[in-house]
Amino acid sequence: MKKMIVKGSQKLAGEVTIGGAKNSTVALIPASILADTPVEFDSVPDILDVHNLMLILKSMHVDSFYNRGKLTVDPTKIESTPLPGGAIRSLRASYYFMGALLGKFGEAVVGFPGGDNIGPRPIDQHIKGFKALGAKVVEKNDTVYITTGPEGLQGARIFFDLVSVGATINVLLAAVKAKGTTIMENVAREPEIVDLATFLNNMGAKIRGAGTDVIRVQGVDSLRAQNVHTIIPDRIEAGTYLSFAAANGNGVLVKNVITEHLDPFIAKMQEMGVTLEIDEDKIYVPGGDLLAPVSVKTAPFPGLATDLQQPLTPLLMKAKGSSTIIDTLYPERTKHIPEMQKMGAKIASKDGVITVGHAQQLVGTTVEAGEIRAGVSLLGLALMAEGTTTITKADNILRGYDRIVEKFRGLSVDLKVITESDELVF
Numbered sequence: 423m424k425k426m427i428v429k430g431s432q433k434l435a436g437e438v439t440i441g442g443a444k445n446s447t448v449a450l451i452p453a454s455i456l457a458d459t460p461v462e463f464d465s466v467p468d469i470l471d472v473h474n475l476m477l478i479l480k481s482m483h484v485d486s487f488y489n490r491g492k493l494t495v496d497p498t499k500i501e502s503t504p505l506p507g508g509a510i511r512s513l514r515a516s517y518y519f520m521g522a523l524l525g526k527f528g529e530a531v532v533g534f535p536g537g538d539n540i541g542p543r544p545i546d547q548h549i550k551g552f553k554a555l556g557a558k559v560v561e562k563n564d565t566v567y568i569t570t571g572p573e574g575l576q577g578a579r580i581f582f583d584l585v586s587v588g589a590t591i592n593v594l595l596a597a598v599k600a601k602g603t604t605i606m607e608n609v610a611r612e613p614e615i616v617d618l619a620t621f622l623n624n625m626g627a628k629i630r631g632a633g634t635d636v637i638r639v640q641g642v643d644s645l646r647a648q649n650v651h652t653i654i655p656d657r658i659e660a661g662t663y664l665s666f667a668a669a670n671g672n673g674v675l676v677k678n679v680i681t682e683h684l685d686p687f688i689a690k691m692q693e694m695g696v697t698l699e700i701d702e703d704k705i706y707v708p709g710g711d712l713l714a715p716v717s718v719k720t721a722p723f724p725g726l727a728t729d730l731q732q733p734l735t736p737l738l739m740k741a742k743g744s745s746t747i748i749d750t751l752y753p754e755r756t757k758h759i760p761e762m763q764k765m766g767a768k769i770a771s772k773d774g775v776i777t778v779g780h781a782q783q784l785v786g787t788t789v790e791a792g793e794i795r796a797g798v799s800l801l802g803l804a805l806m807a808e809g810t811t812t813i814t815k816a817d818n819i820l821r822g823y824d825r826i827v828e829k830f831r832g833l834s835v836d837l838k839v840i841t842e843s844d845e846l847v848f
């Protein structure tokens with residue numbers, strides 16, 4: 423595990439360009455194995471999750487090549503391979519190989535995924551969807567075994583018990599080549615699901631309703647890529663830079679943003695008193711506003727994203743007074759709290775409510791990035807603190823933030839990543 427070394431009392435200034443969305447990318451890569459042709463992606467973030475997915479592809483005899491935001495995947499020599507562990511456990515989205523392999527071969531053996539430790543993350547709705555399509559599912563020794571009979575997957579009507587991004591994507595991947603029509607109700611509406619449906623439809627899939635709470639899929643026999651798919655910008659990465667720029671910036675322009683994807687987050691920042699100059703696909707944050715405390719509640723899209731509650735925290739600490747956060751999706755997503763307390767922050771969690779007080783004096787120390795968003799929020803705080811902060815387990819941040827050191831350096835921030843034995847990585 424690497425360490426991130428952050429000098430304190432540094433203000434962000436300049437421009438940053440947002441990369442492709444992690445949560446789209448990690449669905450699009452498994453989805454690419456459904457194609458009968460090579461596929462090409464543009465605007466692919468340089469994150470550990472992508473490199474780990476490429477390792478998984480390799481184990482299935484799928485060649486892939488990544489260079490400066492462009493990724494080619496050639497699934498034409500794919501073999502149905504069990505994926506019990508290894509790289510599977512390095513990220514959450516590896517479970518999309520369940521749906522993708524099932525759609526491709528009518529069978530899948532995939533280990534339970536890893537990903538952020540943000541509280542319980544069951545996959546019962548994924549399994550319910552696979553079963554509804556006619557698959558037999560057995561869970562044994564931390565591995566899911568999914569099979570179908572000779573008739574393969576059959577379209578079905580599925581009403582999800584709760585709104586789940588992962589279950590919506592996984593079942594969609596299985597349904598896209600199933601026989602007949604699948605109607606998925608009470609599905610997630612996240613923009614990353616629309617991005618995935620766009621990619622699949624451009625290859626010949628028949629998916630209607632992505633972005634609403636009912637998705638209809640007419641199964642097709644073959645998917646063939648016709649063009650390069652450009653991945654949508656990462657709304658969580660954008661929100662992170664917006665928050666840090668408002669908390670601790672001297673004029674920051676955030677480029678390549680679909681502002682509509684950030685509506686609830688932008689509204690919350692404005693409610694605090696943050697000045698935002700919003701253009702078509704970019705947002706300028708002058709910084710230096712006097713801020714008021716707010717109440718924050720996360721919800722599935724189009725609500726305020728759970729993935730942004732921790733990155734918003736450094737900004738909440740600038741407000742004069744106490745703010746509250748209720749994370750309805752992951753009430754236990756609090757790994758940043760004890761670490762922030764070590765830095766002198768007034769933050770606590772009780773009965774599912776996080777209280778964030780005004781930060782008087784923050785001091786740099788050694789803290790641990792328990793997961794991606796906990797880690798990045800510590801980085802935001804470290805920039806506001808006096809002295810140097812060492813963030814251990816920094817791989818959790820590098821899992822999902824595109825070229826983060828390069829981007830922060832572009833914003834005049836001195837940051838470096840080193841190995842356990844103190845060798846410079848970036």
Ligand SMILES: CC(=O)N[C@H]1[C@@H](OP(=O)(O)OP(=O)(O)OC[C@H]2O[C@@H](n3ccc(=O)[nH]c3=O)[C@H](O)[C@@H]2O)O[C@H](CO)[C@@H](O)[C@@H]1O
Pocket residue numbers: 445448514515542543544545546547548584585586587588589610722728729750751752
């Ligand atoms: C790779 C990816 O896209 N990750 C995102 C995805 O995670 P992920 O897809 O894992 O999150 P879900 O939308 O599935 O989870 C939403 C809620 O449903 C619950 N649930 C989910 C599935 C299930 O079968 N049973 C069940 O009870 C979860 O515990 C959670 O409370 O959406 C989350 C919620 O926006 C984000 O924080 C993650 O960044």
Ligand SMILES: C=C(OP(=O)(O)O)C(=O)O
Pocket residue numbers: 444513514515536537538539540729794795822
């Ligand atoms: C929870 C997250 O990711 P994952 O689902 O990949 O663990 C996240 O991106 O904040």
